[in-house]
Amino acid sequence: MSSSGGVLSVDRQTRDETAFEKFRAEHFLLLASLFPIALSSVMFYMRHDLPGFAQWWDETLIVGLVLFTLSFFLDPLIALWTRWSTVAADSGLQRRRGGVPARYLPFPAGGRAVGLITSADTILPDEWDRSGPKLAQGFGYERVRIKQTRFFFKYFMCLTFSNKPSPVNQKCSKPISLKGQAVHVGIDEYGEDYYLDTAGHSGMIVAGLPGSGKTVFLRRLAKTFALNPANHVIIFDGKGTRDFEDLAADNLTVFSGTPDTNEEINAQLSHLVQELKTRARSSVIPGRVIVIVDECQGFTPVKGLTSAEKQAREKSLNALKDFVARGRSLGFFTILATQKPDSDTIPTALRDNCGLRACGRLRTPEAEKMVLGESLGRAQHLEVGQMILDDAKAETHLLIKVAQIPKDTR
Numbered sequence: 001m002s003s004s005g006g007v008l009s010v011d012r013q014t015r016d017e018t019a020f021e022k023f024r025a026e027h028f029l030l031l032a033s034l035f036p037i038a039l040s041s042v043m044f045y046m047r048h049d050l051p052g053f054a055q056w057w058d059e060t061l062i063v064g065l066v067l068f069t070l071s072f073f074l075d076p077l078i079a080l081w082t083r084w085s086t087v088a089a090d091s092g093l094q095r096r097r098g099g100v101p102a103r104y105l106p107f108p109a110g111g112r113a114v115g116l117i118t119s120a121d122t123i124l125p126d127e128w129d130r131s132g133p134k135l136a137q138g139f140g141y142e143r144v145r146i147k148q149t150r151f152f153f154k155y156f157m158c159l160t161f162s163n164k165p166s167p168v169n170q171k172c173s174k175p176i177s178l179k180g181q182a183v184h185v186g187i188d189e190y191g192e193d194y195y196l197d198t199a200g201h202s203g204m205i206v207a208g209l210p211g212s213g214k215t216v217f218l219r220r221l222a223k224t225f226a227l228n229p230a231n232h233v234i235i236f237d238g239k240g241t242r243d244f245e246d247l248a249a250d251n252l253t254v255f256s257g258t259p260d261t262n263e264e265i266n267a268q269l270s271h272l273v274q275e276l277k278t279r280a281r282s283s284v285i286p287g288r289v290i291v292i293v294d295e296c297q298g299f300t301p302v303k304g305l306t307s308a309e310k311q312a313r314e315k316s317l318n319a320l321k322d323f324v325a326r327g328r329s330l331g332f333f334t335i336l337a338t339q340k341p342d343s344d345t346i347p348t349a350l351r352d353n354c355g356l357r358a359c360g361r362l363r364t365p366e367a368e369k370m371v372l373g374e375s376l377g378r379a380q381h382l383e384v385g386q387m388i389l390d391d392a393k394a395e396t397h398l399l400i401k402v403a404q405i406p407k408d409t410r
Helices: 019-026 028-045 057-090 125-139 214-225 263-282 307-330 365-372
Strands: 002-004 007-009 103-108 113-119 143-151 154-162 182-188 193-197 203-207 232-237 252-256 289-294 332-338 356-359 386-390 398-402
Touching (some): 019 028, 019 057, 028 057, 057 103, 057 113, 125 143, 125 154, 203 214, 203 307, 203 365, 214 232, 214 289, 214 332, 214 398, 263 289, 263 307, 289 307, 307 332, 365 386
Parallel strands (some): 203 332, 203 356, 232 252, 232 289, 289 332
Antiparallel strands (some): 002 007, 103 113, 113 154, 182 398, 356 386
């Protein structure tokens, strides 16, 4: 192991950490306390035969007990410091020129949490995000919070490891709230309220298996957007169920079915296309139009349809493309939800214009990549109501718990 330029490097010949070396690093002071405690026992036993040797037995015992007590507080910090190079390398956290980021300062973070400040170096935020679960596992913790911070003119990474139960693993109920164009959707991994800012965006993709919490997420978005009377929310329920009917209000309209089964949907889409053209000509934006399409695969032409059915779906798909392509400057925001986030469901040209992404539980890394643009290996393990968000602003993907709407405000 070598060091250069303030960065600890791991040589190619570095051998794997043995179980004993790991145990010694994690319990350094605990092991150190055993020697004075054992020595004091021997001194006490021999206090009559060798009084000169044994006269300090009680002081030696106190030293051992102090080290033993300190081990509960300091051993986790020592383990972070001494094992950083090995764990970081095993987690794939490597600089472009080799080696891992330098470690600067371990610190207690309260309760069952400890932290470590490292250099940000040349490693991208997404690389830190991908290495996070392996770092936590390598140090024996449930999770790690990775945050970039700046001190004077230098950037650092602050890593906080914790075994505390994650808020996103617990039930969450929060009132709906709208701040400008930012929608309160739930809480993040640290229990803080999270607002999804939709300003400057025209489209969003929401994907998740049945039962993953996708409908709860869409219901919260729809009801929150409707808090502003200037907004007009239109929901197209491609499942043909009654999941959204109770949300209907003066500025919230619900249609059930697909363009080839419900003529009212075609009429509404035609009306919205005309509204888009009117806004483009007049440059007047009277309010925001929120279009939510649940199970949007029902709006895409597929094999087995009649000519008329295929034509109806092609027309609806073109309308959605138009909303997303021109909606940002004309006050249109379109949300496309599906359980099958492939190119047949959401064509690439449409997908690329959707700057916001929300991923619930999916079966494969490939499906996760279709939504987020890369596979984090996390979507297959999400629980009900958990979503991975790409809000186009955060440096890493965010894990949130979608909040249920309290019954008294539904």
